[in-house]
Amino acid sequence: MSFSTAAKNIETQAYVLDKPNDPFTLQDIILDEVRPNELLIEMKFSGICHTDLLVATGAIPTLQFPAILGHEGCGYIRSIGSAIKRKDLAIGDFVLLSFNTCGTCKQCSRGHPAYCLNGAALHMGAVRPSDGSSPARLKSDGRSVRSQFFGQSTFSKFTVVQESCVAMRYSFDPEGAAMFAALGCGFQTGAGTVLNVLKPQSDDSVVVFGLGGVGLSAVMAAKFLDVGRIIAVDIAKDRLEVARELGATDVIDSKATPDIAGKIRELTDGVGADFCIDCVGNVGIIESMIESLAKCGTAASVGVMPPGKRVALDPLKHLFENKRYIGVLEGDSDPPKFIPQLVEMQRSGRFPLEKLCTTYPWQDMERALKDMHDGKVIKPVLRWC
Ligand SMILES: [Zn+2]
Ligand SMILES: [Zn+2]
Numbered sequence: 001m002s003f004s005t006a007a008k009n010i011e012t013q014a015y016v017l018d019k020p021n022d023p024f025t026l027q028d029i030i031l032d033e034v035r036p037n038e039l040l041i042e043m044k045f046s047g048i049c050h051t052d053l054l055v056a057t058g059a060i061p062t063l064q065f066p067a068i069l070g071h072e073g074c075g076y077i078r079s080i081g082s083a084i085k086r087k088d089l090a091i092g093d094f095v096l097l098s099f100n101t102c103g104t105c106k107q108c109s110r111g112h113p114a115y116c117l118n119g120a121a122l123h124m125g126a127v128r129p130s131d132g133s134s135p136a137r138l139k140s141d142g143r144s145v146r147s148q149f150f151g152q153s154t155f156s157k158f159t160v161v162q163e164s165c166v167a168m169r170y171s172f173d174p175e176g177a178a179m180f181a182a183l184g185c186g187f188q189t190g191a192g193t194v195l196n197v198l199k200p201q202s203d204d205s206v207v208v209f210g211l212g213g214v215g216l217s218a219v220m221a222a223k224f225l226d227v228g229r230i231i232a233v234d235i236a237k238d239r240l241e242v243a244r245e246l247g248a249t250d251v252i253d254s255k256a257t258p259d260i261a262g263k264i265r266e267l268t269d270g271v272g273a274d275f276c277i278d279c280v281g282n283v284g285i286i287e288s289m290i291e292s293l294a295k296c297g298t299a300a301s302v303g304v305m306p307p308g309k310r311v312a313l314d315p316l317k318h319l320f321e322n323k324r325y326i327g328v329l330e331g332d333s334d335p336p337k338f339i340p341q342l343v344e345m346q347r348s349g350r351f352p353l354e355k356l357c358t359t360y361p362w363q364d365m366e367r368a369l370k371d372m373h374d375g376k377v378i379k380p381v382l383r384w385c
Helices: 050-056 119-123 178-184 186-198 213-224 237-246 260-267 283-292 315-320 335-347 362-373
Strands: 008-016 025-033 039-047 073-080 094-097 136-138 158-161 165-167 205-209 229-234 250-253 273-278 293-301 324-327 357-361 379-383
Touching: 008 158, 025 158, 039 094, 039 178, 050 362, 073 178, 094 178, 165 335, 178 186, 178 335, 178 357, 178 379, 186 213, 186 273, 186 293, 186 335, 205 213, 205 283, 213 229, 213 237, 229 237, 229 260, 237 250, 250 260, 260 283, 273 283, 283 293, 357 362, 362 379
Parallel strands: 205 229, 205 273, 229 250, 273 293, 293 324, 357 379
Antiparallel strands: 008 025, 025 136, 039 073, 039 158, 039 379, 073 094, 094 165
């Protein structure tokens, strides 16, 4: 299927949220137009991320409704706007999607597009940055639907994106691409925190709290760097087993361990951890990971939480021990550079993403969400076509 560059009034279906806490319902939508600086994508796979769920419940109250969420996925280019000048994109190409950026601000210019100074509006605003419009409207009553979530809104059979496409550098079977669907957020967040930001050495210790797709990607990335001690922490025993399989040298069942910082010290010869990563977004865990740090150690917040939380730390201890507590968004990734690197790692067998994904037919959104909520699956991925 292909459309002209001026593709207009494309009727399709998407999971629309009418308001916070409503169920995701499949509704008929119309994509008004694909503008010169946009591309039309027929989705093949969409990953579901915890941030989608936080926004869906209104816990991150930044989005107006009705809206189409989803900010991970891959699919086929069906139309390319006339102002898109990239030579690596052609109609019919299979591309991986990621967050969009302005490309011109100070952070974008310095190679840190995850911290794009216009990111809040581009990602959570879910509208076109140029004029605040949305590509989609409801077929039923014509209402405009926010459909640029992270520049993507991938819970849709077709979606309109800007240049936030990552072209694949080699040919491969799209049927087997479900595992790449979540590179655009979850997997690059976990892996990027380790590979782009913390950069542990082999004699360092890394502790990962929370073993969902993000945390397990961090474990795999630490293993990729041959980090000597990789400690995985979670409440779920089956997740701890998966972490072991993926490279964790030690695991801590946080439900059965009252003093987690003490346990980490014990596992690190009494000195504490060089690096800690919180992939949960929980104040208690953050305080405990800061407490677990060795001298000159760094703790990173990666898990998203509702706004307004406060974390307690002892500044004098922080100073004397030269500890750092940082936040990392999207693994500080530059997707067009970093995602191909992760694909190569997967292809070499050293970043086995395929072990984290469970694919659902697109009609089974509700089951996918429930399984994710119940901890039955690590990364649910919808298959559209
Ligand atoms: Zn920018
Ligand atoms: Zn995400």
